[in-house]
Amino acid sequence: MTTTVERAPNDGHPAPWLAPAVLVLAVFYAVPVLDVARLAFSDATLIEPATGFSTQALRAILGNPALPQVLGTTVLFVAVNVLALQVAGLAIALLIVRGERRELPGMAAFRTLVLAAWVVPGIANGLIWQILFDEAPYGTLNSLLGYAGLGPVAWLSDPQMALVSAVIANLWQGTAFSMIVFYAARRGIDPTLYEVADLDGAGPVRTFRSITLPLMRRAIAVNTVLVSVQTLNTFDSILALTGGGPGRATEVLSLFTFNTVFYNLDLAGGSVLALMLFALGMALTLLIGWLNRGEARA
Template sequence: MKLTLEARAGSLQPYLLLVPALSILVGFLLFPLIWNIYISMHNVSLTTILGEWKYVGFKNFSNLLSDPDFHMSLQVSLLFVGGSVALQFFVGMVLAVVLNQQIWGSNAFRALFIIPWTVSAVITGFSFKFIFSDSFGVLNYGLEQMGLNPVAWLSDPGVVVWTLVIANMWHGTPFTVIFLTAGLFSISPVVYEAARIDGATKIKSFFYITLPLLKPFIIINLILITMWSVNFFDLILVMTNGGPLFASTTSSLYMYRQAFEFGLLSKGAAAGFLLIGMNLVLAYSYIRLFRRKERTVETRQM
């Protein structure tokens, strides 16, 4: 009987050790989420926050979905996130493959590539605002010196989003480089040597060896940089503050404005909840996409 009790206590020990971590997880993640949902279903603003909170159900969500400015922010977010993820992944993959080669100075370059990622997004925003400024920007000054017309990088509604994409690419690409480089290090050189003996070229080795073996790293990297781009806020606030004419107001910046500039805390909470849903849908879509490709390859092999 005593042995049975000790065995039961031993089986419960791993779960008991998880209690502190789960408590922190509930306190910092689950509780704010529930509180956010609660606020979004009541009429709360900065002027009525100390008063009575009237229950309105899903009215804030319906008002949000019928707001043209919110629709505009979704379009801006789609361009910003799509451009940022595509450029960060492509440039990061190229740099990771190049730095993985045994060339002189590759270790030093890996260390240097970390710097942009460690710099605060606010500092990055101010730096790129100085570079892309319409009136005193370094880039336009260089264009004028070459006899070219200056570009309204931050004041042209058709250009400003892509300017932000470039700034975000510079800030976020080092993470992709580091992450994919770690994945490349995990691939044994013996695999490449065997492929080389069989007559495989470097291009074939990349597509048939490197990419398949990097798939777990690629999935995680795409999920992370997509979520970070969806929620990206501070660099955009510093560089454009959502302008001109809301042309660079992403969904995250829209949420901030509704809650803290206009004082509509309930509407901002509803926008925040929808952003969480967008992140979950995008993460699930990536996983399903890669699983579907994997099943297709297995079916062809059979």
């Protein structure tokens, strides 16, 4: 922060440089969020403007018998995905790092395959898995299971199975993100630690528990939050896969919000739900800050 008489390379006013970004943050994020809060306490519909303050929408949403089920589904969907995505992402990252260290061929190709699933649009992801989960005898997974003498499985028509299917589809697409984060974190660990462990005769399990896991703790903590928020906000793949059904079996909070606003045209109610989404997302984000703070002191 010290400015010398000579022209320091770091001086200059940041304001003009930051103006475009700050303007965008204000117009497209800050003001809309405030407006959502205002709408939540109004009687606005998608077409009709608000006429005054009202807590009717709030009471209607909180009293909606579907809400507990939607929140339950959301928590379950997010929790299972966060666990599964990270276990898969960590396993793949460690396998690729090991493969690269041993100079095994094919590691780049495998990484490319996982990343390819990542860039598939969410809607296409839902449609592709809908085809794979087709319950007819000629459906992909059921005809494959038929060869093994198993099944058929009611992938999408059974409420509990439908949620499992939605998790599988999300896992296929989302694993790449955790893989990249964990790959970067694992590559950042000093290799000499592993050499020392090897000299000490530590086995792979011991090495994983005593070196890899502790040193990747921060990456795992931050990634947990990022993946939670991403999963919380995901709804296009579920919309295309099950539409939230059967019944409300796969209707997560973001999809419920979407349906409330754009199918029921209940803007005030949707704003209440959007506020919930926002609050959950921000609470998780604050958690990142808190986790990073702990790390800075350690």
